[in-house]
Structure formats: structure tokens, C-alpha cells
Amino acid sequence: MKFSYFIELFLSGLTKGSIYALLSLGYTMVYGIIQLINFAHGEIYMIGAFTALIITTILAYTGMNALAIAFLAIFLAILYSAGYAVTMERIAYKPLRNSTRLSALISAIGMSIFLQNYVRLLQTSDFLRFPPLIPEFGFMRYVEHIFTSTQLVIFVSTCVIMIILTIFIKFSKTGKAMRAVAQDRVMAMLSGININRIISVTFIFGSVTAAVGGILISSYNAQINFNIGFMAGIKAFVAAVLGGIGSIPGAVLGSFVLGWTESFGTGYISSDYEDVFAFLFLILILIFKPEGLLGRSTKQKV
Amino acid sequence: MKENTVLEVRDLSMHFGGLYAVDKANLSVKKDEITALIGPNGAGKTTFFNCVTGLYTPTTGKIFITPQGKKREEIDSLKPHKITNKGIARTFQNIRLFQNMTALENVMAGRHRLLKAGILHAILRDKKTKEEEEKVVHDSYEILEKIGLTKYINELAKNLPYGAQRRLEIARALATDPFILLLDEPAAGMNPNETRELDNLILRLKEDEKLSILLIEHDMSLVMRISDRIYVMDYGKIIAEGKPEQIRHDPLVIKAYLGENYNV
């Protein structure tokens, strides 16, 4: 095979991986703190993208500067996604904090179906064209045919968000509290940590990264629809599990591995089976190394 | 003396990464005796139980059992349900009942290994299966009677009072028809009256059911009252072994429990 084809697949895998990383962070953090697979996480990403689309379209009429529109749209989309995530947690998850994991998971599935159909009914079930929010950079001119400006922005913003998040969780007071809650919720509560606040903060972080991911991927794909979040959400969850759920570097690594698997799988084997590669990979990992690539093997407490 | 041993644990170790939860522990349980395993919190007692019952695969070491009238056999590295089928039953420190099943059904579930009905039997419900089902209800009821829980038979396990839940765990363990019973802190959370009743129950089990019992317990008065022999564990090691009165005065034990500077 030609080397340039390999590079192209590598770069497209990198882009995919970056998006999965932005999404899987939310999964991994929420799972770390309340041991819930937040099935509706993909919907937050979709809602972020939809909000951004609506705001850009409206602002475009006011004749505002394109860059200002982009910033405003991203800012509001993040704000709204966070609002949805926190509200969702209050309604669907908080009352179930002491019930079984199965109940909470079913509630999350319910929330996911609800949000998808809420957008479908109030907006549309058709695909909508998504405006390019990211300008073409002049210096990317020579590599544009294999790596566009949008792809560059996606990769760079993923890295930046990742670094900020890691630093935050490692060193800030809230980050330390988050880790404490993840370790032992009751003990954390007894030492004066406001659990509800920490859980909300976790959901906010997750939704912010998801919204950024949603906007970036939508401007990369140039179209959106009410169910883009579902598959993306499941894939991101796959990535989180691959890396070892609950671990932030694991989620990032898992995302890139998944991105490359899909991209090389579609490139060299068959493009019809893109999702099959991801799922098969997940099944193999879970069977042979259930704790994931970077997860710690934990004995179930008896 | 040696032929009386029903459970023999030799050089058992269980490591979690760098943590030596159980470290070369030797222990033996003799026929028709109550053996107690005591030690401070976190000494590795429950881990020891988990190794014996197969929930954990021990890092090193061997475990042997000698069922009545049978040859000695090795049981480490067997799956938990296989070990139960060899005749070892246990209870759990943090109660693990089948919460949404009735007390009777909990015991019936414990009876599982002694029943035969498969899928087709269940569907066709032939005469033999019917009889088997009647018998299991009957037997389970008798077990509950023995433990004194008959008034709760059709109550969901989660609705039982705490002391009754602890006893139901013992009933469920008995249902598997063991010859060795492992009790993990059976008196935890009980009031003095309930503990007193438990005393009698355990002694009765030893006498009437011919059970060999190994128990973990923090209630020293209970341990001293009913045990025939005591092992003391600290930091995963067995630090002392003997009769209750020997253990009571063992300086090593006192140190493990009360610290260096405590003078008796």
C-alpha cells in the first residue's frame, strides 16, 4: 500500500480519536464518580451542536463578524449543554443514587431516548447543513488535501482541553474533592465535601467537553441530525472502556486507539463495517482485559 | 490427633500487588470443634475466608479437606461452587442475602446443590420433580425451625430485622448440608441478648449437626465462651494459636490488640 494513503488514514484516525476523546472524558469522569454509564451523554453533544447551529444562523442575520459569531455560538452552546447536563442529573439520576446500577442505567437510556425525540419533534428529523465555524488557515494550504484546518483545530483543542483538565483534577481543590468522591463517596461526605456540588461539577465538565466535541465534529462533517449523538456516544463509551473506565489518560488513549482502528479498518478492509470494527474491538478487550488498557485491575470486594 | 483434622490450610498467602493480605498462614480445624480466628481489623481474616471458599485464588499455599469417611483432598484452585459442593459453607460479614426473595426461598436456594430438576423437569413438572419440590420446602422449613425463624418464612429477606438476617444467613449456609461451616462475624451488630442466643445456636450446631465450625469474631466474650481453639492473626500472619485461656494471656496477642505500651 502507498505510504501517503497510510498517512491519510492515520490523520483521519487522529481526528476521530480526538473527537472520541472529548466525548469519552465525560463518560469516564461520570463513571468514576457515580459508577453510572451516562447513556445520555451523546445527547448532550448533539444538543450542543444543535444550539450552536441555531445561534450561528440567527446571528448571521445581524451581520455580525464571523469570528465573533463563532465564539458566541460556541460559548452559548457550552452554556446550554452544561445546563442540560446538570438538569438531567437532577431529574433522572439524583433520585436513583441509592438504587441499583441497573435502575440508574435504564433511567439513563430513557433520558437518551427522550432527548433525541425531543430534538426530533421540536426541530427536524432531516439532516441540517452545519456552517463551517472554523476558518481556513493560510499556512495549512499545502497539506490541506490530507489534513484540513478543521482537523488541526480539532486535534489542538482536544490536547489543550485534556491538559487543562488533567491539571485541574490533579491540583485544584475541586479536582481533589472529585477524586475523593470517586474513591469513597461516604467518606468524602463525612469529611465535609458537598457531594451534590461535586457531581454537578463533574457533569458540567463532561458536558463542556462534549459540547466542544459536538461543534467541532459537526463543522467537520458539515451536517447534523438528532441522532448523531447516539452512535458517537456509544463509540466514546467504547473508547472509555478500552482505556480503562474511570481513568482520564486511559480515555484519551482508548479514543485514539479506537479512532485508528476504525480508520485503518475502513481504509484497508471495508468501509461498510466501520462500526463493526469498533464493537468487535470492544468485545475482545472486555473478554481478554476487562479492566482496559490503563485501568487498574480491581478485585471485587466480598 | 492428625486424623481429626477436617480442614488444613498450609502456608496460605494472598498478595494484592505489594500488599500481603494473608502471609504464609497455617491453620487447621478439627472435627466437631469450634475454632475461632481473631485479630485486629484489617488483619486479613476475611481474605483468608475468601481464599478457603474459592472466591479468591490464593497466591500460594495449599488447602486440604477431609470429609467424613473419605480421603483427604486438595481444594485450593477450585471454583467457589465446587468448594461448596465439597461441603464447606460460609456466611458473610456484610450480610449477602438474596434480598428480594423470601426467607424460605433463601434457604431453598441454598438447597440447590442437593436437587436435580433441570429445565425439562421444571416445565413438565413430573411426579419426581413435584416430590422433590415438596421435599425441599419441607427440609427448608425444618432448617428455619432449627434456627428459630419460622415466623418469617414468607417475608422478604430485606424486611427481616437485623439479627434475623444474620441468622438467616446461617440457615442458608446450613441448607447446603456442609460438614465445615465458616462464620464471618456472626455477632456483628447484635445486642447482648441476641449474642447470647447466638452462643447457644452455634454450640447447638456443633453438638446436633456434628459440624466443625471456623469463625471470625470480634466479640471476645463470645469467642472465649464457645471456642475450643483460637488462632490470632495480625498483618496476615498467624501470631498465636491455642486454647482460650492460653490466648487470653499471650503477650503477643495483647500487643497486637492493644499496642506496645499497654500493660495488663
Add this chain to the structure above:
Amino acid sequence: MFSIKNMTKAFFISLWIMILTFPLAVIKVNTIDKTVNWRWFNLIYIGIITFITAFLWDYFLKRNKEDNDRKKKSFLNIIADKKKYFNRPEFKTLFYGALFVVIMVFPFVSGLYQINVMTTALIYVMLGLGLNIVVGLGGLLNLGYVAFYAVGAYSYALLNKHFGINFWIALPIGALFSMLFGLIIGFPVLRLRGDYLAIVTLAFGEIVRIVLENWNEFSFGPSGISGIPRPGLFGLKMNLMQNSILIYFIMIVLTAITVFVVNRLENSRLGRTWVAMREDEIACQTMGINVTKAKLTAFALGALWAGLAGVMFAAKTTFINPASFTIWESIIILCIVVLGGMGSILGVIIASFILIILPESLRFFSDYRMLVFGAILVVMMIFRPGGIINAKRKVYQYKGKKD
């Protein structure tokens, strides 16, 4: 309930939701002809609905908590308690007699459409009861249940297409294939923990659908297989109506068998094992129960019913394609089990009728079907995790000592 404090709280909640839903509910942009549609009325509706919901939510949440504290009986439990009266033999005979008459008469007094809807509902009863074994009794969340349904349907369609095998022979074969498929998939994945299992089964379900969609040589791709024959009866010639009635009766018989078998299984050694496994896997192992085996049987038996239902589906619609076997189908079946009350047979039957017949008969409702399903799942989990009919454990009578 109507204190000022509650009023203000509900007001602020609805205000918050109105702000939150504003862009999606009010503004609708058309990116092609660049028009914006402002739908202010939506905002008012949402405001009113959330205001009322916030009230009720709070009220029921509090009541729920009190119920748990006091173990007070809720309305539906009281109905369940009334079962004592239903259990009187003369009433039982009367009830089953009436039910039998209704079942027998129904197809002859209703139109083709009604019969078809009823058959569909019965197929879902069967699917629900099958999944109920896996999720309700065994506690194994299977999100790829539809794959087994697909295996059943494609078994019949392909066996018929290539070998001309007729419905009656394909029915047991489809069920068997589906069960084998369940065993093959179950073997590696059943060691996984609860929520991982959910995701892996979902993945399997999707893999099956994608393969069916793309492997043209095998499954004829997205265009599917058409012209699947309806079941015959001793070579009799039948028109469409008569044939639909036949299918309806086949479905009635199969459903009756399912109910019978599931009921028997539930109160057997095996059923107890499943419930025990759902409650506590570790304790289960120390009771001498081989958990892997118990899981596999639950999984395979669940698959068996899905296979039967799949063959019936193919025979009923005469046309199948991968679009009938999406993840949403799995979720609808899960909804039936959850709504019906995990582990309750009667509950599953009632739930399938509610979820399948209601949207079919109310066109208005069918648009909002999935939206309502989603909400139902959340609301049920919070307020009534036991479902419409709380699965009651069997009460045993002690028959005295035997000698």
C-alpha cells in the same frame, strides 16, 4: 401541597426549563432558504407543562419516600392485594371462561387491521416474556435482544428461500438457531459485570444488524427478503383474512405456551437460581450454584423465545429487512419488561398491550411514542422500579411434618 413555597419552587423550575429549552423549542432555522421560525407558543406550553409536572414530581417524590419509610401500600399494590378475591375458584373459572370467549370471538368480529395489530401485540408479549427471563429474573441487562429476533426471522426467510422449508418446520429450527446463537454469544460475554454486559450485548446486536445490511450475498442487504410465505394448514387454500386469523391463533397458542413455560420455570429450582443470581452473584456461588451455567441457560432460553417470535414476524409480514431489527426494537422490548415489572408475567402482558396497541390506535400518539417511552423509563425507575405489577414471590405453605 399548594403552599407559597411550593408554588415559587415550581415557578422557578419551570422558568429554568423554559430558559433551557428556549433555543431548541422556540427557534427553528431553515439553513437552506435561510428563514427563521419563532414558535413562541411552544414556550408557553412548556412553561405550563413543567409548572404542573414540577408540582406533581415533588409531591410524588415525597410520597414515595414516605411510602418507603412507612411501607404504606400504594394504589396499585392495593389492586394486587385484591387478588385474594380473584383467586376464588368460581371467579377464576368465570374469568378464564370469559377470556377464552373473547380470544375466540375477537378475530371474527374485527377487521384485518385489528387482527394484525393484535398479532403484533402478541409477538411483543412473547418477546417481553423471553427478555423477562434474562433481565427480570436473571438480572442480566441484554440490550441486543433484537439480534435473536433477527436470527429467528432470517432463519425462516432464508431456509424458505433456499430450501423451500415451510413454516411449521422452520418454527422449531428458527428457535433452535436463535438459542444456539445465544449460547455462542453468551459463552464469552457472560463473565462480564452488569453494565459492561449491557454494552457488549448492545454491540452484538448492532454487529448483527450491520452484517445483515452489508452482506448482500447472504442476507440480500438492506432491501431484505420478500415473498416469505404465510403459514399454511394442511394445504388448505386461504384468503388473506383467513390466513391472518390463522396466524392470530398460532400466536395465541404460542403465547399460551410461553406463559405456561415461563410460569413453570419461575417457580422451579432453575427460577430460584436466576433470581438468586440477580440478587447476589457472590452469595450464589457459595451456595454451590454454578453461576456461569445459570447465566447461560437464562440467556439461551431468552433467545429461544425471540427466535420463535422472529419466525412468526417473518411469516406475518412476509417481508423482512435489517431495518426491523434496530437497537430501538431492543429498547421497546426492554420498556415492556421494565414497565410490566421485572419478573412479572401479567405485568409484561399488560405492558405490551399498552405499548403496542396504544400508539397503533392513536395516530397522534405514535409521533410522540419514543418520547413517551423515554420518559416512561425514567419515571418508572424513579417512582415505581417494580413496574405496574410488582412481582410477588410465591407464598409457600408448610404442610406439616412428613414421616
